[in-house]
Amino acid sequence: MVDNVTTEEEELGLTLVDPVLWGESYLSNRDGSTRSYWPHQVEDLRCDERNIVHLDGREAGKTANIITDALHFAFTTRGGQGLIAAPHQGHLDTIIEEIEFQLDTNPELMASIALTKYGKPKITRKPYFRLEFTNGTVLYFRPAGSYGDAFRSLHVGRVWVDEGAWLTEKSWKALRQCLKAGGRLRIYSTPNGLRNTTYYRLTMSSQFKVFRWPSWFNPSWSEDHEQELLEFYGGRDTSGWQHEVAGEHGKPSYGAFSIEYLSLCRQELPEYQKITICGDDLRDCIAEEQSYDRLEMLLNLMPQTGIFWIGGDLGYTNDPTEIVVFHEMEVGDRAVLRLVLRIHMEHVSYPHIAQTISLLERYFTPVGIGVDNGGNGLAVVQELLTLDKYRALQLEGRLHGYDFGGMTALAVRDGREIKKRTKEHMTSIITGLLQRRQMILPADDLEVEDQFTTHTYTLSNGNVIYSKGNDHIIDAVRCAMLVREQRSLDQITEETVCVMPVVTDPIFI
Numbered sequence: 076m077v078d079n080v081t082t083e084e085e086e087l088g089l090t091l092v093d094p095v096l097w098g099e100s101y102l103s104n105r106d107g108s109t110r111s112y113w114p115h116q117v118e119d120l121r122c123d124e125r126n127i128v129h130l131d132g133r134e135a136g137k138t139a140n141i142i143t144d145a146l147h148f149a150f151t152t153r154g155g156q157g158l159i160a161a162p163h164q165g166h167l168d169t170i171i172e173e174i175e176f177q178l179d180t181n182p183e184l185m186a187s188i189a190l191t192k193y194g195k196p197k198i199t200r201k202p203y204f205r206l207e208f209t210n211g212t213v214l215y216f217r218p219a220g221s222y223g224d225a226f227r228s229l230h231v232g233r234v235w236v237d238e239g240a241w242l243t244e245k246s247w248k249a250l251r252q253c254l255k256a257g258g259r260l261r262i263y264s265t266p267n268g269l270r271n272t273t274y275y276r277l278t279m280s281s282q283f284k285v286f287r288w289p290s291w292f293n294p295s296w297s298e299d300h301e302q303e304l305l306e307f308y309g310g311r312d313t314s315g316w317q318h319e320v321a322g323e324h325g326k327p328s329y330g331a332f333s334i335e336y337l338s339l340c341r342q343e344l345p346e347y348q349k350i351t352i353c354g355d356d357l358r359d360c361i362a363e364e365q366s367y368d369r370l371e372m373l374l375n376l377m378p379q380t381g382i383f384w385i386g387g388d389l390g391y392t393n394d395p396t397e398i399v400v401f402h403e404m405e406v407g408d409r410a411v412l413r414l415v416l417r418i419h420m421e422h423v424s425y426p427h428i429a430q431t432i433s434l435l436e437r438y439f440t441p442v443g444i445g446v447d448n449g450g451n452g453l454a455v456v457q458e459l460l461t462l463d464k465y466r467a468l469q470l471e472g473r474l475h476g477y478d479f480g481g482m483t484a485l486a487v488r489d490g491r492e493i494k495k496r497t498k499e500h501m502t503s504i505i506t507g508l509l510q511r512r513q514m515i516l517p518a519d520d521l522e523v524e525d526q527f528t529t530h531t532y533t534l535s536n537g538n539v540i541y542s543k544g545n546d547h548i549i550d551a552v553r554c555a556m557l558v559r560e561q562r563s564l565d566q567i568t569e570e571t572v573c574v575m576p577v578v579t580d581p582i583f584i
Contacts, residue, residue, distance in 0.1 A: 091151050094120045096160070098143040101150070103180050111156055115292050116140050124284035126278045128239070128262040132290030134324040135265040141235050142173050144261065145214060150187055154211040157233035160226065160250060162241040162528065164218040165521035170237060171204050171216060190210025200519030220393050221338040223249025232258045239527055240264040240274045247273040247454055267531055267542075268319050268328030275324065290320045296328075307380055310545065314533045315543050328531040331502060331541060336509040340516055345400075347517040349372060352431075354422030367430050374418075376438040383439040387446040387545045389408050389428055390453055396420035396428055396451070397551040400439060401514075411510065412559075413515045417523070417548065425451040429458040429465070436468050445446070447550060448476030474557050477501075479550070483557070499539050501553035523548055 082175045089094045095117050102110035112120065115137050119127070120143060131137045141159065148157055161167045178185045188196040189207045196209035203225065204216035217225040223246035232255050234244070238394075239262040242250070254260060262283075265273060277283050290296065308315035317325025352373050358367035382403040390396045400416035420428065428451060432444065446452045456476040463539050479481075479501075482494040508514040516523055531542045 088438060090432055093170065094144055094147040096423075097147045097150070098196040100179050100316070101181055101184055102143060102146070106250060108317070110139075110143075112136075112139075112143075113292065113294060115286070119286055120144060120285075122284060125257075126260050126277075126280075126283045127423065128274075128280075128283045129264060129286045130266045130278060130322045130324070131263060131288040132292075132320045133265060134290055134293050134323070135288035136293065137166045137249070137288065138170060138173065138237070140250065141261075142170060142177070142261060142517075145233075145235055146174065146177065146184070149206065149208050149212045150210075151216050152210065152212050156213050156215070156229075156231040156232045157461055158215045158217060158226070158229055158253065158324075159237070160217055160242075161237040162219050162243075162246070163521055163524050165525045166238050167204065167527065168214050168521070170363065174206075207458060218508055219243065219246035219250070221244065226250050226253045229253040230255060232577065234258065234260045236260070236262040236264070239263050240267045240269065240272065242272075261515075265324065266324045267529070268314055268325050268533065269316055269330065270324075270327050278324070287322050289322045295560060300354075318542075319544065326533045328533045328542070330528075330529040331532050332506060332509065332527050334528050336512075337516070337524075340509050340512055340514055341500040341524065342515050343519070344413060344515065344517045346413075347417075347520070348415070349417045349419065349520060350422060351419045351421075355419070355576070356423070357423070357427055363426075363430075367429055367434075370427065370430055371434055374434060374438075376416075376434070378437075379439050384439040384555045384559045385432070385435055385439070385441045385444040386551040386553065386558070387444070387452070388550035388554065389425070389434065389446055389454075390420075391450050391452040391533045392430070392548065394450075395547050398424060398431065398435070398549040399548065399551045399555055400435065400441070401555055401559075409511050409513060411515060412556075414517060414523075414552075417520065417551075419522075419571055432459060433465055433468060436470070442473065443555075443558035443562040444470070444474045445554035446474075446476055450477045452476055473562075475561070477554055479553075482567075496539070497557070498541060500555070501557045502541070504556045505549075505552060508556065516571065 090100050093114055098110050098112065104110055113136060116139065119140055129137060144155060145159055148155060159167065161172060178188065185196070187208050188198065189209045191197055199205035206214040207360045215229055215231065219226070219242050221243055226249040230253055234250065234254050261276065262277065269275060278285055291301070304320055305311065305316065308319070310316065314326045314328050317323045349374065352370070356373060357366050357369055360369050384401045384403065385398065387398040388396065398418040399414060401412040402415045403412050404409050418431065430456065435441070446455060448456065453476060456474060459468070459470050459474055477497055479498045481497050481502050484492040484494050486493045487498070505514065526545055530546055530549055533540045
């Protein structure tokens with residue numbers, strides 16, 4: 076009997092010491108099965124180095140390791156303090172959701188959370204997520220933002236960083252100051268190719284243990300999935316494949332937008348709405364009138380007056396669609412564009428997307444509508460411009476489809492058109508508006524922040540190649556800004572033509 080007790084105590088002791096055994100005992104998967112770890116995850120969790128940095132592809136298991144190591148630290152350490160940091164709140168939300176799932180699933184784990192005097196778990200959610208355990212250990216969850224202000228009040232012994240490649244230099248300085256001498260630092264990230272960053276320097280430092288996890292470390296990797304990603308990113312020599320799949324620094328890349336300018340343009344917008352529509356919301360709509368009424372109900376809009384611009388990145392049925400609406404207002408002596416509506420659609424077919432745009436036209440009467448001209452975009456434009464049911468909208472001249480891989484004429488000089496690559500020109504328009512603070516984006520839409528701050532480009536034979544995948548909102552904004560520029564130029568041209576005198580006297584010719 077004593078031997079059995081001793082054996083059980085020894086097993087418990089081994090479990091508590093080893094983060095892998097602890098995770099397998101206390102954590103579970105979403106399907107109810109017990110948590111298990113792949114060989115590369117085991118190596119990382121059991122690594123005793125004080126400083127660790129990762130170069131990881133997508134779906135390689137880094138989030139599971141952050142959660143396991145952080146919870147194991149909190150569960151087995153008395154009076155410790157740890158910080159889980161990420162560039163933005165959106166990155167943290169994924170980790171927080173998984174931690175709350177683990178707490179809800181395992182009563183013993185939940186029992187390790189301290190209680191308030193009212194008997195409620197000490198789980199703080201605002202302004203930042205925070206967990207306090209019965210052993211006195213506290214886990215803080217803080218977004219870095221542009222300057223790392225949320226880190227400055229902390230002094231912790233352990234730090235886990237998610238998506239460290241995207242932390243600004245000012246955030247890195249603030250983060251380093253909050254780590255105690257002798258503390259442990261673990262940095263996980265998909266590389267982005269930027270060379271002039273702290274993250275890049277740390278991956279080259281002899282003081283850090285470097286792990287590289289390409290996506291094919293995932294046991295579910297298959298040849299079909301590899302071919303799918305190769306087609307999506309455009310081959311193995313592209314920055315997208317190198318960063319997102321291979322977990323390599325790859326080709327040098329650069330931020331497409333200034334984080335500092337972006338931060339100045341993010342404000343609280345009380346009128347802003349984000350609406351999500353899924354294919355399931357329309358599945359039982361058989362007749363066209365039913366889907367139209369359902370979409371109108373889901374949008375729940377009120378008629379608006381003013382100057383509005385609409386942009387759309389219209390994905391295939393299996394890809395997300397993003398539609399944005401900007402309200403142009405005069406502020407002092409300049410025009411300011413405020414993002415007032417974003418519609419996120421998943422698994423929605425192009426006829427329903429066309430109906431959605433027709434509804435937006437009805438409620439906003441936009442001056443211009445710009446959409447991408449590939450895939451669904453082309454089909455939507457054709458429907459809206461050619462079908463009799465949309466003829467009353469009179470979209471000719473207001474609705475434009477753009478080929479991101481094409482060229483846009485900017486001016487005519489000496490009888491020749493001056494052209495620029497369309498996507499580059501779109502991006503330069505947005506950059507100018509951000510620099511002049513003429514574009515206002517909602518501070519509480521974390522997806523907008525995430526996409527604008529992580530969008531990069533590389534140079535290939537003098538051409539700009541933008542990163543792919545996490546850019547649907549940006550592409551919608553690109554379309555809205557280009558149609559605005561072109562409509563404004565058309566209006567200026569028309570007004571110029573109208574005020575020009577008709578000269579018939581030969582002396583003036």
